[in-house]
Amino acid sequence: MTEQQSRSALAENASSPLDLEWVRSQFPSLSRKVNGHPATFLDGPGGTQVPQRVIDAISGYLRECNANTQGAYATSRRTDEVIAGARSAMADFLGCESDEIVFGPNMTTLTFAMSRAIGRELREGDEILLTHLDHDANISPWRALEERGVKIQFAEIDERDCTLDMRDLASKINARTKVVAVGYASNAVGTINDVKTIVRLAHDAGALAYIDAVHYAPHGLIDVRDLDCDFLACSTYKFFGPHMGVLYGKREHLTRLTPYKVRANTNAVPQRWEWGTLNHECITGITACVEYLAEIGTKHVGPGALTRAGERRSPDAAHSAAGRVRAPAPTRVEVLQAAYSAIQAHERNLAERMLCGLSQIKGLHLYGISDLSRLEHRCPTFAIRMEGRTPLDLATKLGERGIFTWDGNYYAINLTERLGVEEQGGFLRIGLVHYNTEEEVDRTLGELSTFV
Numbered sequence: 110m111t112e113q114q115s116r117s118a119l120a121e122n123a124s125s126p127l128d129l130e131w132v133r134s135q136f137p138s139l140s141r142k143v144n145g146h147p148a149t150f151l152d153g154p155g156g157t158q159v160p161q162r163v164i165d166a167i168s169g170y171l172r173e174c175n176a177n178t179q180g181a182y183a184t185s186r187r188t189d190e191v192i193a194g195a196r197s198a199m200a201d202f203l204g205c206e207s208d209e210i211v212f213g214p215n216m217t218t219l220t221f222a223m224s225r226a227i228g229r230e231l232r233e234g235d236e237i238l239l240t241h242l243d244h245d246a247n248i249s250p251w252r253a254l255e256e257r258g259v260k261i262q263f264a265e266i267d268e269r270d271c272t273l274d275m276r277d278l279a280s281k282i283n284a285r286t287k288v289v290a291v292g293y294a295s296n297a298v299g300t301i302n303d304v305k306t307i308v309r310l311a312h313d314a315g316a317l318a319y320i321d322a323v324h325y326a327p328h329g330l331i332d333v334r335d336l337d338c339d340f341l342a343c344s345t346y347k348f349f350g351p352h353m354g355v356l357y358g359k360r361e362h363l364t365r366l367t368p369y370k371v372r373a374n375t376n377a378v379p380q381r382w383e384w385g386t387l388n389h390e391c392i393t394g395i396t397a398c399v400e401y402l403a404e405i406g407t408k409h410v411g412p413g414a415l416t417r418a419g420e421r422r423s424p425d426a427a428h429s430a431a432g433r434v435r436a437p438a439p440t441r442v443e444v445l446q447a448a449y450s451a452i453q454a455h456e457r458n459l460a461e462r463m464l465c466g467l468s469q470i471k472g473l474h475l476y477g478i479s480d481l482s483r484l485e486h487r488c489p490t491f492a493i494r495m496e497g498r499t500p501l502d503l504a505t506k507l508g509e510r511g512i513f514t515w516d517g518n519y520y521a522i523n524l525t526e527r528l529g530v531e532e533q534g535g536f537l538r539i540g541l542v543h544y545n546t547e548e549e550v551d552r553t554l555g556e557l558s559t560f561v
């Protein structure tokens with residue numbers, strides 16, 4: 110194959126649709142039945158299903174490596190390697206170095222830990238800016254610092270499409286602002302925020318930027334270097350992995366800030382932020398979930414793939430003696446990038462189908478962006494209400510037909526209060542991820558239209 114041929118074959122791959130049959134075959138739970146109906150998992154924002162390799166990695170660890178860390182024997186050494194491997198996988202996933210990755214039980218715990226440490230440096234009159242769009246895990250840990258005299262500000266939203274009011278946000282950042290904590294995407298209404306601009310606004314005022322990427326992570330590639338955020342938290346159980354939290358922190362902050370920790374724990378970065386014994390089996394599963402996503406990418410990676418910063422890879426294709434060209438093996442970062450391009454194309458198609466269908470159902474109100482030309486500003490997460498039905502009623506009826514959705518506020522309580530739906534049971538949330546299908550969207554729309 111000539112270089113030209115090799116490039117066009119790969120380019121074709123890069124634009125090919127997601128191989129949904131292969132994707133779904135990776136997840137054993139997707140073949141479940143409920144009351145004779147195929148189980149339809151539209152509860153991804155609450156936690157996604159896991160591929161078989163994650164299940165195997167977790168049980169394999171418990172079978173073969175189960176031990177505590179730093180011991181002078183085989184299983185303990187293997188445990189140290191497993192943790193180092195997962196740190197490296199998450200570093201590729203987020204676009205940073207391994208020693209900037211902190212593991213913890215979940216995003217909420219990690220955020221409380223970091224907010225307490227940052228709070229040690231704050232004084233009365235200092236300000237923290239939050240938003241009404243956020244999950245409470247990126248609100249309450251910061252509000253807890255009010256006991257130190259810290260003033261909490263909130264950026265407003267535009268209620269018409271549940272987007273952040275960027276003008277209001279910018280106006281509330283000033284010389285007293287020490288932290289701007291904001292979600293990458295809303296777990297209730299799906300809005301994707303302009304996080305890069307928010308980080309810049311925070312930095313211009315000398316404030317730290319703390320990003321909650323829990324909802325965004327299954328839908329879009331994260332590049333912490335490009336965002337330039339100081340911290341970014343996510344949870345692997347939202348992107349096809351085990352129940353764990355991961356925190357990225359710039360090395361300078363993880364080194365300078367003082368964690369609350371036991372004396373015997375090391376002062377090394379990042380372990381000084383990890384307290385007690387971690388969940389080693391789940392950490393093993395994290396590597397497996399990143400590798401699952403990477404495998405999607407290997408089916409889609411194109412030649413001269415772009416790096417995270419958008420630069421072309423160096424053209425170091427190896428020439429064989431026969432003058433043929435072997436494309437350089439793509440890096441894990443590159444295949445992850447290709448995976449997310451394929452995932453996003455598939456999710457946008459599903460989102461368009463869902464939005465068109467929802468708009469046809471009488472008495473149904475959608476909260477969030479509905480404009481099909483703005484799909485890049487939302488995740489395929491839909492918050493709805495229907496006249497004469499509570500969200501719990503809808504979720505229960507759909508659940509009986511094997512369609513799993515959520516009702517309530519999903520801890521995005523500032524938003525449900527702001528929109529006046531908290532007392533009425535919040536919203537029904539339909540959350541799509543890349544393993545969902547057009548048929549599942551149609552079936553859900555069909556069921557919803559029978560509830561009118």
Ligand SMILES: Cc1ncc(COP(=O)(O)O)c(C=O)c1O
Nearest residue numbers: 215216217244246296323324344
């Ligand atoms: C946007 C968002 N942030 C934070 C959290 C909390 O994550 P964890 O359960 O890992 O603490 C969630 C959980 O639903 C979420 O959706």
